[in-house]
Amino acid sequence: MKKFILYILVLASYLTTHSQTYITHASLVDPVTQKTLPDQTIVYKDGKILQVAASAKIKLPKGATVIDATGKWVMPGMVDAHVHFFQTGGIYTRPDGIDLRKYKPYEQEIAWYKQHMEQQLRRYTAAGITTVIDDGTTPALLQQRDTFATKDYAPRIYMAGPLISTEYVPPVFDSLPVPDKPIYAVSSGEQAVQKLTTEYPYHPDFIKIWYIVLNPNVKDGAEKNLPSVKATIAEAHAHGYKIAVHATERITAQLAVEAGADFLVHNVEDEVVDDAFVKLLKSHGTVLCPTLVVMDGYFDTFGGHFVATPEDMTLGDPEQLGSLLDFTHMQDSAIVKRYLTISRLRAKRTAQQDSNRLVNLKKLADGGVIIATGTDAGNIGTLHASSFFKEMRTMQQAGLSNWQIITASTLGGAKALGKETVFGSIRPGLSADMLILNADPVADLAGLQKLETVIQRGVLFHPDSLLHLTPVEIIQQQDNAYNAHDLERFLSYYSDTASVYAFPDKLLARGKDNLRKFYGFVSQLPDLHVAIRDRTVLKNRIIDHEAGLAGGQKFEGTAIYEVEGGKIIRLYLVE
Numbered sequence: 001m002k003k004f005i006l007y008i009l010v011l012a013s014y015l016t017t018h019s020q021t022y023i024t025h026a027s028l029v030d031p032v033t034q035k036t037l038p039d040q041t042i043v044y045k046d047g048k049i050l051q052v053a054a055s056a057k058i059k060l061p062k063g064a065t066v067i068d069a070t071g072k073w074v075m076p077g078m079v080d081a082h083v084h085f086f087q088t089g090g091i092y093t094r095p096d097g098i099d100l101r102k103y104k105p106y107e108q109e110i111a112w113y114k115q116h117m118e119q120q121l122r123r124y125t126a127a128g129i130t131t132v133i134d135d136g137t138t139p140a141l142l143q144q145r146d147t148f149a150t151k152d153y154a155p156r157i158y159m160a161g162p163l164i165s166t167e168y169v170p171p172v173f174d175s176l177p178v179p180d181k182p183i184y185a186v187s188s189g190e191q192a193v194q195k196l197t198t199e200y201p202y203h204p205d206f207i208k209i210w211y212i213v214l215n216p217n218v219k220d221g222a223e224k225n226l227p228s229v230k231a232t233i234a235e236a237h238a239h240g241y242k243i244a245v246h247a248t249e250r251i252t253a254q255l256a257v258e259a260g261a262d263f264l265v266h267n268v269e270d271e272v273v274d275d276a277f278v279k280l281l282k283s284h285g286t287v288l289c290p291t292l293v294v295m296d297g298y299f300d301t302f303g304g305h306f307v308a309t310p311e312d313m314t315l316g317d318p319e320q321l322g323s324l325l326d327f328t329h330m331q332d333s334a335i336v337k338r339y340l341t342i343s344r345l346r347a348k349r350t351a352q353q354d355s356n357r358l359v360n361l362k363k364l365a366d367g368g369v370i371i372a373t374g375t376d377a378g379n380i381g382t383l384h385a386s387s388f389f390k391e392m393r394t395m396q397q398a399g400l401s402n403w404q405i406i407t408a409s410t411l412g413g414a415k416a417l418g419k420e421t422v423f424g425s426i427r428p429g430l431s432a433d434m435l436i437l438n439a440d441p442v443a444d445l446a447g448l449q450k451l452e453t454v455i456q457r458g459v460l461f462h463p464d465s466l467l468h469l470t471p472v473e474i475i476q477q478q479d480n481a482y483n484a485h486d487l488e489r490f491l492s493y494y495s496d497t498a499s500v501y502a503f504p505d506k507l508l509a510r511g512k513d514n515l516r517k518f519y520g521f522v523s524q525l526p527d528l529h530v531a532i533r534d535r536t537v538l539k540n541r542i543i544d545h546e547a548g549l550a551g552g553q554k555f556e557g558t559a560i561y562e563v564e565g566g567k568i569i570r571l572y573l574v575e
């Protein structure tokens with residue numbers, strides 16, 4: 001009998017994968033025409049879109065698999081055109097930016113991002129991001145990429161090889177063994193070409209240049225480094241690779257585009273660009289990724305005012321988010337003070353850069369330059385998957401329309417690598433990467449959060465089913481909500497009948513309502529913070545040694561949690 005049921009299950013999943021599926025009566029969000037088409041039916045099979053037409057024109061065969069999308073919106077899966085899987089988004093991930101290696105050796109950070117790549121990929125899919133473009137990675141991660149190519153839950157992954165830098169490599173990266181090296185410096189065209197030949201065996205999807213200029217005279221420095229850029233572009237193009245370039249000054253961006261760069265991975269931030277620059281990018285078909293939030297991620301964290309967005313709390317990695325929230329409460333206050341100062345100095349110096357980025361984005365987008373939404377996720381304070389929504393909201397602040405933002409977040413990302421015939425819109429022949437939404441994302445981008453179903457290369461997922469939180473991650477999310485002073489979210493990690501005891505058996509509170517009273521202080525004490533000094537995990541039991549601050553008072557203690565069915569059912573507090 002068991003065997004028979006298994007057979008039926010296998011057959012059912014075979015049929016849903018290999019027979020035609022009809023999404024009927026959908027409002028179709030089309031970035032190509034920037035129009036929403038009413039009452040459309042989309043037919044797909046084996047991961048490919050076969051037909052898109054008005055529902056009245058498509059006859060449903062008997063027994064067809066039908067997804068009724070009446071009252072729903074269907075749009076292409078989104079694309080984050082700028083991420084880095086060799087970075088975790090947490091406080092320990094860039095020792096060249098802030099050196100905390102005495103707390104966490106960098107080797108541990110490398111091991112973490114390798115072990116958690118599946119989880120990070122699941123977060124992207126759960127966010128409705130069905131393609132990620134990693135703009136510079138390591139040979140080890142390029143090999144990992146290949147293992148995810150056949151995994152249904154994983155977004156489509158494109159990766160550049162290690163960055164080719166025009167003059168500088170942070171020493172912490174330079175000393176790493178080859179498989180973990182994300183960046184190389186070259187000082188001539190010949191060296192650049194030689195470096196590229198070492199990348200080919202790992203099959204990068206494109207090549208990335210870090211067009212850095214250290215000379216305070218940017219124009220002179222840019223011209224001195226131009227031969228390396230030109231040689232890299234010519235060599236990579238000759239081998240059929242697209243070229244992405246990091247160039248944040250107007251002059252480096254201009255020289256890179258004139259030399260044939262396909263994709264600028266950041267916006268120009270040193271000046272407001274003129275019409276000639278807009279025309280240059282438009283005539284070359286160069287795609288630009290504005291990355292508006294990444295610098296704030298660093299300096300909000302260093303300044304002690306990192307605020308987790310609602311998406312960070314639900315989609316972000318709990319451990320890395322925790323590391324950001326803990327930073328100002330680290331024991332080494334000398335480090336914290338130093339970075340508070342750096343953050344303050346930076347705020348004055350770079351307000352102009354922030355403003356230039358926004359002004360330039362509006363000018364370039366309105367001038368017809370192809371924009372691709374990208375976060376630079378993985379950098380400190382920019383968490384994988386969740387930061388995409390903050391980036392889109394910031395594009396809105398720059399003055400872009402919702403259509404411009406949705407187009408940049410789907411079709412624009414595909415165009416960044418010349419893949420618009422593979423994904424990025426809902427057209428026959430393209431991959432069946434689609435989102436079914438319960439609200440109109442064009443009327444309000446918040447509609448993107450009303451995500452009912454993600455279709456990843458023809459496979460259906462409910463977003464919640466993608467994230468399997470471990471007991472430790474549940475406890476850490478609860479800690480993050482506590483540190484963000486969000487009482488209701490904090491309580492959401494407890495079961496309805498959860499109990500809190502003073503160890504060993506004195507009941508302090510039982511049930512949600514009593515827990516809400518008992519923990520009322522969470523939303524009332526502005527300085528409230530708890531950091532984990534030491535954590536022991538025994539299956540579903542987690543023992544945390546905690547040190548914290550509440551109402552000006554320091555406290556220390558041990559908490560013993562029991563997790564069952566994805567919720568905390570018991571907590572013992574040991575003084």
Ligand SMILES: [Zn+2]
Binds near residue numbers: 083135376
């Ligand atoms: Zn980057």
